[in-house]
Amino acid sequence: EAQVTQNPRYLITVTGKKLTVTCSQNMNHEYMSWYRQDPGLGLRQIYYSMNVEVTDKGDVPEGYKVSRKEKRNFPLILESPSPNQTSLYFCASSLGVRKSEQFFGPGTRLTVL
Amino acid sequence: GESVGLHLPTLSVQEGDNSIINCAYSNSASDYFIWYKQESGKGPQFIIDIRSNMDKRQGQRVTVLLNKTVKHLSLQIAATQPGDSAVYFCAENSGGSNYKLTFGKGTLLTVNP
Numbered sequence: 001e002a003q004v005t006q007n008p009r010y011l012i013t014v015t016g017k018k019l020t021v022t023c024s025q026n027m028n029h030e031y032m033s034w035y036r037q038d039p040g041l042g043l044r045q046i047y048y049s050m051n052v053e054v055t056d057k058g059d060v061p062e063g064y065k066v067s068r069k070e071k072r073n074f075p076l077i078l079e080s081p082s083p084n085q086t087s088l089y090f091c092a093s094s095l096g097v098r099k100s101e102q103f104f105g106p107g108t109r110l111t112v113l
Numbered sequence: 114g115e116s117v118g119l120h121l122p123t124l125s126v127q128e129g130d131n132s133i134i135n136c137a138y139s140n141s142a143s144d145y146f147i148w149y150k151q152e153s154g155k156g157p158q159f160i161i162d163i164r165s166n167m168d169k170r171q172g173q174r175v176t177v178l179l180n181k182t183v184k185h186l187s188l189q190i191a192a193t194q195p196g197d198s199a200v201y202f203c204a205e206n207s208g209g210s211n212y213k214l215t216f217g218k219g220t221l222l223t224v225n226p
């Protein structure tokens with residue numbers, strides 16, 4: 001089954017404790033992206049990747065890192081989480097930003113205390 | 114499920130009616146647009162896209178209209194069903210070397226049986 005998976009689905013952590021949210025897709029997609037979703041603000045793009053070892057900032061990259069060592073995986077790293085990073089996070093993938101529809105993962109609800 | 118509907122414009126329709134959801138975009142350079150549907154507790158799901166060389170595109174029960182003059186996009190849903198109840202987002206991309214997707218804040222559609 002074609003899908004985007006994220007782990008964990010729910011995470012409660014404390015300020016400053018490094019964490020990684022994993023994202024994996026099985027569709028051989030080149031384009032992958034991370035978004036955060038907050039009430040009243042909609043979806044905002046954090047980082048995206050056009051292909052292996054090619055990443056770039058979205059609209060709200062501060063406080064986040066990403067890596068793309070393999071085509072299928074695109075982890076989101078919070079080196080020192082802060083409460084303002086409490087949000088719902090989505091990973092997505094597609095053949096390209098304009099080539100095909102983006103498939104979204106189920107979301108990760110992160111709470112930083 | 115996760116609440117993403119706070120502070121959103123809302124549209125309430127009766128089952129069987131047609132729905133029209135509107136989106137104003139800000140970047141006059143945007144030339145690719147997408148509509149997504151997000152049900153409670155799930156990630157966004159692609160509905161339909163349109164490029165700026167078109168002003169109308171039809172899918173199954175959905176039609177997207179693009180008015181570049183006033184930077185306006187609309188999604189029409191024919192014979193709206195209870196399963197159409199969700200938050201609907203438009204997204205835009207300006208092409209060229211821009212690989213970012215910018216999302217609108219969304220509209221909550223509620224279908225009354």
